[in-house]
Amino acid sequence: MNEQPLPDIAAQATHHDLPLEWVGMAGIALPIRLADAAVTASVDIGVSLDDAGARGIHMSRLYLAAQRLVHQALTVPAVLQVLDDCLSSHQALSDSATLTLRGEVPLRRPALVSPLSGWKAYPFELRARQDGRGVNIELQVEVGYSSTCPCSAALARQLIQQRFAWDFPDQQVDYSNVLDWLGSTQGIVATPHSQRSTATLQLRLAPGCVDLPVLALIDSAEQALGTPVQTAVKRADEQAFALANGQNLMFCEDAARRLHRALRQLPQTSAFRLKVVHAESLHAHDAVAESRWNWS
Numbered sequence: 001m002n003e004q005p006l007p008d009i010a011a012q013a014t015h016h017d018l019p020l021e022w023v024g025m026a027g028i029a030l031p032i033r034l035a036d037a038a039v040t041a042s043v044d045i046g047v048s049l050d051d052a053g054a055r056g057i058h059m060s061r062l063y064l065a066a067q068r069l070v071h072q073a074l075t076v077p078a079v080l081q082v083l084d085d086c087l088s089s090h091q092a093l094s095d096s097a098t099l100t101l102r103g104e105v106p107l108r109r110p111a112l113v114s115p116l117s118g119w120k121a122y123p124f125e126l127r128a129r130q131d132g133r134g135v136n137i138e139l140q141v142e143v144g145y146s147s148t149c150p151c152s153a154a155l156a157r158q159l160i161q162q163r164f165a166w167d168f169p170d171q172q173v174d175y176s177n178v179l180d181w182l183g184s185t186q187g188i189v190a191t192p193h194s195q196r197s198t199a200t201l202q203l204r205l206a207p208g209c210v211d212l213p214v215l216a217l218i219d220s221a222e223q224a225l226g227t228p229v230q231t232a233v234k235r236a237d238e239q240a241f242a243l244a245n246g247q248n249l250m251f252c253e254d255a256a257r258r259l260h261r262a263l264r265q266l267p268q269t270s271a272f273r274l275k276v277v278h279a280e281s282l283h284a285h286d287a288v289a290e291s292r293w294n295w296s
């Protein structure tokens with residue numbers, strides 16, 4: 001160990017005399033627990049540098065503050081403690097602190113019919129800020145789902161009707177002939193297009209919220225949509241998925257409205273905004289809808 005005092009550049013004064021909005025570290029790898037799962041989060045942590053004459057902040061103090069979260073369940077009190085550590089270790093230097101964690105939370109999801117299950121990774125982001133006005137914590141998750149176009153479905157049904165009229169010109173039709181016809185690609189001549197879609201849901205947590213409502217948010221979104229993407233799939237599951245899609249035809253506007261209604265029911269949120277993206281298979285661009293409640 002060096003016996004001499006170590007130069008401390010951060011403690012020097014600067015002639016720039018300019019405060020900085022945010023100074024910190026981005027992309028710290030941190031093993032945490034979220035929704036009962038082990039997650040390696042990527043963490044950004046920082047403070048404002050309000051002392052315009054101070055050369056620098058103390059990166060190591062922020063790094064150590066974030067270490068509190070290692071292997072711990074990510075909760076609101078834990079996040080608040082980190083922000084508090086950042087500010088108390090930067091007294092006279094900083095008035096605000098922010099903490100952002102992003103990663104993917106793995107959740108086991110059951111198949112629709114068969115006894116199988118599998119894992120799905122849901123991207124999440126938690127953004128927390130403490131300043132003179134108080135604390136603000138936002139939780140964002142992404143949910144993947146399938147959307148079948150209602151217009152395309154109606155157009156396909158019309159083609160099927162026309163084909164039926166052509167193939168069965170008589171008013172009197174034979175039951176078994178029609179049954180066979182319904183099971184053939186000659187009869188069901190057209191299918192609607194569907195697409196893998198993504199909902200990005202951003203909640204502002206209500207005061208008093210302790211646990212992060214990751215599971216509640218994902219469950220309520222998937223229930224509202226009715227067609228979340230699946231993990232393990234046997235043919236029986238695929239058939240159930242086809243039925244779910246047929247009974248949940250949706251434009252991006254429909255998906256956004258369903259999600260808006262579902263999020264309004266979540267007691268853990270005081271505001272939200274959401275965005276759905278349907279990566280259309282009809283054309284090479286996306287169909288997108290956004291909605292918000294109480295969000296400023």
Ligand SMILES: Nc1nc2c(ncn2[C@@H]2O[C@H](COP(=O)(O)OP(=O)(O)OP(=O)(O)O)[C@@H](O)[C@H]2O)c(=O)[nH]1
Pocket residue numbers: 008010055056057058059060061
């Ligand atoms: N402020 C600042 N520090 C940096 C930067 N890049 C690297 N560091 C280093 O981060 C390390 C930790 O800084 P401090 O937290 O001030 O370390 P310290 O002085 O040993 O710790 P304290 O005694 O708690 O202040 C130092 O070695 C800095 O040189 C930068 O861009 N800004």
